[in-house]
Amino acid sequence: MIPDAIRQQLRQKLGAQIDNIHSVSGGSINRAAKLTLSDGTSCFLKWNTSADPDMFVKEKRGLKLLAGADTKLRIPSTLAVGKTTDDTGYLAMEYISEGRSIDHSAEDFGRQLAALHKHQAKKYGLNHNNYIGKLPQSNQQHKEWIDFFINERMEPQLRMASDAHKLGSETIAHFKAMYKQLPDIFPEEPASLLHGDLWGGNYFYDNQGRATIFDPAVYYGHREIELAFTHLFGGFSRCFYRAYKEAYPLQSGLKHRKDIYNLYPLLVHTNLFGGSYARQVQTIVSRF
Template sequence: MMTAALQSFLKQLLKEETIVQYTALGGGSINYTYRITTSKENFFCKINKYSSFPGMFEAERAGLELLASKQVIRIPRVIAAGRINDNQVLLLEWIEQGLRTDAFWTSFGEQLAALHHIQQKQFGLNTDNYMGALPQNNQPAENWVDFFIQKRLQPQLKLAVDHHLLEPTHVSRFEKLYQQLPAVFPVEPASLLHGDLWSGNFLCDVQEKPVLIDPAVYYGHRSVDMAMTTLFGGFDGLFYDSYQYHFPLPANYREQWEICNLYPLLVHLNLFGKSYLADILDTIRRY
């Protein structure tokens, strides 16, 4: 994947840096990832096909820069984003990793609470981005329930039905769920979200501080981020205790989390198939 043309392009992006080595890293399902070692420092590089994911890295760049501008939690510095032929490239600061101590988890809960305290009236964002490999529509709405139904659940449901992963009867159950959402989600301002906060999308730096990576940023209900922390194993208990201290959760937070997780579960259903269907059906049957 690291062709001569790409190497030349990366040298242009890095300007005066002399590249010494390209080290392939284990990546996600859609990107090639590398550590680029120069004469001065290391960088993290992601590459994928523009035709498959148009505008993905420009959207990720915008999300990282928005999060970084709030100065409440560490975000990798964006070095450059660019495109050569059908390859798009994102270059980031390299983060050396440390130990996830008790202090790390406590700081993480406190700093995520601080991020969620950055609020606005409208839900959404002025630009669209991606959730994993799927486009994410962030067209703003005035309330969370409408935004969640129209911009999160319904597009994924349509995609799943079109690909025969869900039946029309399943969609009917979702429609019954919609009627109950105003009672589940009382009015609350939109919080700035990471948007895809599972255990693979944060790091611990050498100062034992959290670092957010791979965001799907928008302003939404803070239960979206908190719910996703539980989806694939959960975070340390100190994280939740710290968050609760700095931004207390509502009494029905577990119900909110369960419903919010329908969105990433539907995304996974559409990307990876029916192994995620049982969890979706378990939730909607309760409503």
Template sequence: MPIAERLIQDIEIKLGKSIINITPLSGGSINRVYSLQTAMERFVLKVNNRFNFPGMFNLEAQGLEIICSTQTIAVPEVLIQSETDTESYLLMEWITPGNTTQKASEALGEQLAQMHRHTSHSFGFYTDNYMGSLRQSNQLHERWSDFFIDERLKPMVRIAQTKQLLTNNDLRLFELLYQKLPGLFTEEPPALVHGDLWSGNYMIDAHEKPYLIDPADSYSNREFDIAMTTLFGGFDKTFYDAYHASYPLQTGWQRRLKLWNLYPLLVHVNLFGGTYTNQLRECLASFV
């Protein structure tokens, strides 16, 4: 889909530079993504309908800024976040892709661990945001178990129930899980997490430097990020070894991966239908 001329004009005015080339990029199911070139520079542009996903790019820009402020791991620089009458857009620096070498994987693990050391007085975030195209509630809680139940599981279970994607037995098992959850792990301080850390949401540049993109930030249990890395693959042993060497996880973390992955699986059930339901039920059955 071509970019509206008024949007390009808006970017050119804000940049003070002329756009000489526009190339569509693969960008998933939510946004249209393009490479923009001026005479001297290249940028990434994300565009969506401002009414379908209100505030999405503003929240994404804020999430990137929070990660950047930790000075632990790189994120793309946000240059412009703005709207036209119908569209919202986010213009960011271009990251030249490189290879995921051993050095890059090690840096990714170490730097994620250092980001996770940044904490807050509560679990949650100062604003709600998005997980994919679904709104994500981040109201503050003193305990991770309460946050995970009330702000992660219950909202997604309600959506799935409304869509008739879960059975009465599924709902009964979730209620049992809510009762058992506080005894399934040991609380630790909130950690700043990326929140949607699958292989498509990190990049390695041409100099083997890792970047995080498309965050769904919150202050959560750091095992949540680690669990998400295992859901669809794309992270090697070097990454995990480097993370553990920098910030060891609590005993039994491997057993809890399926527990924390209930949330992204519920998100996928709600976004893509019942194809993920069996995987969701397998994870749920491991704990109830």
């Protein structure tokens, strides 16, 4: 199941043989497995033959940034990253067993995410580009959030969707009209450290009920875009949002802005999967 070249590299990098391989979910783009090693430890391995192998290098950097914020969120440590001669990229990480929430788990998660967002920078973006899913994510830095949102989030995805004929000229015209209204829509906020791809599939609670986050697309951005993203595929618990707001109060009106923020992940999903995601994008921007 695991390419022999990856097995050989892992033996060298981990200093142990692979005794057992158990296939697990790797999400929508990667293959993944739980490995039991000859030294008795386990690790989580994911690999991809069709994506840029640099994707996993950037993921490692993102996990390191999140861990460095020291927020009490559990961030899996990385054990090995690399690629084979045929450009199959892979990432081996600490294996964390999924548990369940216990008393105060959701509240703790909300407070810990607020603590993450209190790590701030002078500019929006990051000193390197990375990926969201398997798509490139441009993080060129800007002093103003609106400039970053338009030029590094909307436009690259919009061009990709237009070139693939997934969105037409009328929809693009609505985007241009929306851009002109953004100064009256987005409130000012400092550039916060964001996970960048925080939805229900990219976190769980471990055996101690501690929130564990993974698969990041890290950058410094407006914290409302992160909170909007958490609502996109069903939302998190009320306790989570209440604790977040108590720890780091929000400006009023996010519920009226969240659809605009969520154009970014919806455009990403349009480019990855098409279909209903393109229709959601069209519905939102048709208001402008």
